[in-house]
Amino acid sequence: MTISVKPQQTGEPLFYLADEHPHPEGWSTSLGFWIYLMSDCLIFAILFATYGVLGANYAAGPAPKDLFDLNLVAINTSMLLLSSITYGFAMLTMQQGRIKATQAWLAITGLFGLAFIGIELTEFAHMIHEGATPQRSAFLSSFFTLVGTHGLHVSFGLIWLVTLMIQVWRFGLIEANQRRLMCLSMFWHFLDVVWIGVFTFVYLMGMLR
Amino acid sequence: MKSDTHAAAAAHHHPDQHAHGSLSTYLLGFVLSVVLTAVPFWLVMSGELGNKQVTALVIMGFAVVQIVVHMIYFLHMNTSSENGWTMMALIFTIVMVVIALSGSLWVMHHLTANMMPVHEMSGMK
Numbered sequence: 001m002t003i004s005v006k007p008q009q010t011g012e013p014l015f016y017l018a019d020e021h022p023h024p025e026g027w028s029t030s031l032g033f034w035i036y037l038m039s040d041c042l043i044f045a046i047l048f049a050t051y052g053v054l055g056a057n058y059a060a061g062p063a064p065k066d067l068f069d070l071n072l073v074a075i076n077t078s079m080l081l082l083s084s085i086t087y088g089f090a091m092l093t094m095q096q097g098r099i100k101a102t103q104a105w106l107a108i109t110g111l112f113g114l115a116f117i118g119i120e121l122t123e124f125a126h127m128i129h130e131g132a133t134p135q136r137s138a139f140l141s142s143f144f145t146l147v148g149t150h151g152l153h154v155s156f157g158l159i160w161l162v163t164l165m166i167q168v169w170r171f172g173l174i175e176a177n178q179r180r181l182m183c184l185s186m187f188w189h190f191l192d193v194v195w196i197g198v199f200t201f202v203y204l205m206g207m208l209r
Numbered sequence: 210m211k212s213d214t215h216a217a218a219a220a221h222h223h224p225d226q227h228a229h230g231s232l233s234t235y236l237l238g239f240v241l242s243v244v245l246t247a248v249p250f251w252l253v254m255s256g257e258l259g260n261k262q263v264t265a266l267v268i269m270g271f272a273v274v275q276i277v278v279h280m281i282y283f284l285h286m287n288t289s290s291e292n293g294w295t296m297m298a299l300i301f302t303i304v305m306v307v308i309a310l311s312g313s314l315w316v317m318h319h320l321t322a323n324m325m326p327v328h329e330m331s332g333m334k
Contacts, residue, residue, distance in 0.1 A: 031291045031298075038302040045306040049313035074250050081242055084283055088235035189283040193276055199246075200272035204253045208261045 026179050033183045037190050040153075044194050047149055048201060051142040055202075056209070059137035064206030067132050069123070073203045076119045077195065080154075083112030084192045091185050099173055102181075103165060109188070110161050113154055120151050143202065150198055153191050160184055230285050238282025245275035 090105035124144070127133075134144040164184060167177050230238075249268035251257070258264045280286040280299075288296050 028291075031294055034291075034295045035298050038298050041302050042305055042309070045309045049310050052310065052314050053317040070250065070254055074246075077246055077250075078243075081239070081246065084242075084279075085235060085239040088230065088239075088283065089232075091230075092232055092235070186284060189279060192283070193279045196246075196272050196275050196279070200249060200268055204249055204268050205265055207253050208265050 026176065029179055030182065030186070033186060037186060040190070041194075044146075044149070044197070047142075047146040048197060051146045051202065054138040054142040055206070057138035059139075061137040061140065062130070062132045063139070064203075064209060067127055067130070068203055068206055070203065070207060072119060072123060073199055076116055076123075077199050079112050079116040079119065080192050080195050083109045083116065084189055086112060087185055087188050091181065094173055094178060094181055097173055099168060102173065103168060106161060106165050106168075110158055110165075113158050113161070113188075117151060117154055117158070120147070124148075147198060147202065150191065150194055153187075153194075157184065157188055157191060160187070230282065234282050238278055241278045241282070242275055245271050245278065 086105050086109045090102050090109060093101035093105055127140075132140055134141050161184060164177065164180055167180065171177060249271045252264055252268060256264075258267065286295065286299065290296075
């Protein structure tokens, strides 16, 4: 930080900050984590752009209309949205210091996340069973890369969630754990934001082609 | 002067506790998200608007609004957190995203339109 130095008339000695003053542990975590999320956002932007460029090249293979089931996507979307609000409840109970309630909401969030991954894997398995594999066309390559990367993020989020539940179980809602839960909260809500792009750009727009 | 330095250091508070939102803002964000999700799905599944291009533009509008809703009610974005640095990072990212998306689509559209052999063009939509 900068300290403005006023011109001295009284002849007092000037003090300069030669080195940075000490910061409490974790004081800049959320800004750093936010910048990580923004870099993740750029990864998804590039995958969206790739899908936008390649998404109409079916190579005489199946098109979105032949593959997508919007009812399934709607259920999947609601799973992720519900997991977002339950994570919000976990954060609220965390602020009140209620460990058991926090753990319960985290567990419910995890179950919704698991349901999301389960439905997505079912969809992928169904598509691959129909011969719509990533190798089939540029559309399917970019589809599996984009949706699969999002699914991988959710999967890692689930591993992280379980890890933090064990941390909270062992050490309680100490400050470090609160900070970790806040980071995962940002990560989880961010994945929901990316999913808005996926269901709009990939699924809904695909059905309009 | 010495006390000034200390005052400045104290004013430069370390925001380890952030606004997490309240039950009402979470619920409001959730209700808005449900509506902003359900309407685009309904529009596409029922074909209510008839015109595909209009439907596409409308659902993109809904997506943008829902992203903003998530940012405000779930991610608690505001201009003051971390002295505005999170907002700066967000604006920078949005600029990069817009360049990456619009640039790729624009360039590749023209490449396809100009470079595709004529006999394959009939296969394109």
